[in-house]
Amino acid sequence: MKKTMKNLKSFLRYVFLITVSFFSVFPLYWMAISATNKNVDVIRGTLMPGTYLVENFKTLIDQQNLGGALVNSFRNSIVLTVISLLICSLAGYGFEIYHSKAKDRFMGVLLLAMMIPFAAIMIPLFTMFANMKLLNTTIGFILPTIATPFLIMLFRQSARSFPRDIIEAARIDGLNELQIFFRMFIPTMKSTYAAAMTITFMAAWNNFLWPRIIMLSNDAVTMPMLVSNIIQGYVTDNGMLMLAVLITTIPTVIIFFILQKNFAEGITGAVK
C-alpha cells in the first residue's frame, strides 16, 4: 500500500515536470517551426517543419535591413562585452586584492547604482548623448552599461579565492601589479570570465529600450529593434517574423548552451 502511494507520487512528479518542461519549450518550438512555414500554414496551426524557410529569408532581407542589424548587434555586443569585462574585473580585483576600509565604503556607494531604475536616468542620458554627438554610435550604445556594480561584485567575489601566495611569488619574480593581473589572475579565473561574458553579452544583445532611444537612423538598428519594427506594420507575415525572432535568438541560445554551467554558477556566485 505504502509502496504504491510512493510510486504514484513519483509518477505524478514526473507528469508535473514533463508538463512544465513542455510549456517551457513549446513557444520556442512553435517559433522555430513557424520560421520554416508559409504565413497561411502558420495561421492554420501547423506544428511540422515546412519548406518555406528560404522564401521567408528572402522576404526578410527584402523588407528589413537584416545584414546591417546583425552587424550592428554583434559589433555593439562584442565591444561592450570585451571592454566591460576588462574594466570591471580590474575593479573587482582592485577592491579585493588591495583591500582597505575606504574601498569597502566606496564599494557600498557604488552598489547604490543598482537601485537606480533605467527609466529614471534614460532622459538625462539621452540629452547627454545628444550633446556629445553619440547618437547612432557603438560608443553611445556601450557607455551606459559598460561598468555595472553587479560585474564588479562578481569579480571581487572570485578574487577572494585567488591565492595570495601567487601574488607574492610573482612580485618576487619581478612582475609588476598589472602583469600579475593579466598573466596570473585572468588565466586562473576563466570560469568567472565565462559567466561574466554570458551575462554581459546576453544583456547587450537583448537590450531594447536604450538602442530604441539613441539609434534613430535606420542604419543603426539592432536585431531586437528590427523584430519590433516588423510588428509595427498592419499586416504581419508570421513566417518572416518568426524567422527574424529565430535569428535574434540563435546567438544567445548557443552561448547559453556552451556556457550553461558557468552561467548558473555566475549568476548565483555573486549571491553567496
Added chain:
Amino acid sequence: MRKNKLAMSGRHDLTGWAFLSVASLMIVWMNFYPMIKAFHLAMQTGTGARMRYAGLINFQRILVDPTFKETLGTTFLYLIIQVPIMLIFALILASMLNSPTLKCKGLFRTAIFLPCATSLVSYAVIFRQLFALDGYINVVLVRLGMLEAGYQWLSYTWSARLVIIIALLWRWTGYNMVFYLAGLQNIENSIYEAARIDGANALQQLTKITIPLLKPIILLTAIMSTNGTLQLFDESFNLTNGGPANSTMTMSHYIYRTSFQLSSDLGYSTAMAFVIFVLVAVLALIQMKVGDKR
C-alpha cells in the same frame, strides 16, 4: 623595517585605487550624474531650448494625471499577481529538481531554464503571435471545441493583462529557479532525511526547512523581481503596445511615450521617472526589513 612595510602598503593602496578607477568613474558618470541631472530636469517645463524652472509643478501634474495613475495601477497589478506566483512556483520546481531520486534532472532543468535564453523582445513577439486572433492558442481552443471562434485576447483589458502575466511567468520562473537550486545545493540532504523519519510531509519540509534556509536568496529574488517589474517596458511595448486603451501600459512605457514618442515633454517625464526611483527604493527597503525580521 616597519616604515618600509607601510610605504609598500601605501603604494599598493594607490595601485588598488588605480585599478578600480575606470569602472568606478563610469558608474558615477553614467548613473549618479544623470540621477542628479534628472532631479534638475524634473523641476523644469517646456521643450527643447525653451526649458524653464517650474518648481514642483510637474509633480503636482502627476497627481492629477489619470493615465499615470492607470499605468501605476497596472504595474502594481503585475507586481502583486505575477511575482508571488512566480517565486512560489520556482521554489516548488527547485525543490522537486533537487530530489536525489529524480532522473533526467539535467534535461528538466535545461528545458525550464531555456526561456531565459530568449530576448525580451523575442518572447514578447512570440506570445503576441501565439495569442493573436489567428494565433495558435485560438486554433487549439477552437479545435478542442472550447471556443466557437477565435477570441481577441489582446483586445480586452483583462485578457490582455492575463497574457502579459502568463508571458512574464514563462520567461522568468526558470531564472529564479536556478537561484533556488544553487541555494538548495548548500543544504545537506541528511536534514531532509531526518525530517522524513520524523514524519514530516513534503509541504512541511518546504515550509520548515527549505524556506527558512533559503531566506536570503528568496529575499534577493524578491527584490530583483520587484525591481524588474516596476521597470517593465519591452513586454508592454511589443506584446500589447500598451493597449487596449492604455490598460496594459507600464510606467516605463508611459514615460517613454511622453518623452520620445508622442511628445517630448522631458521635464514631466523625468518627474514621473522619479516616482519609479522612489518606489524601487522604498519597496526594496520594506522587503529588507521584513526579510530581516523573519
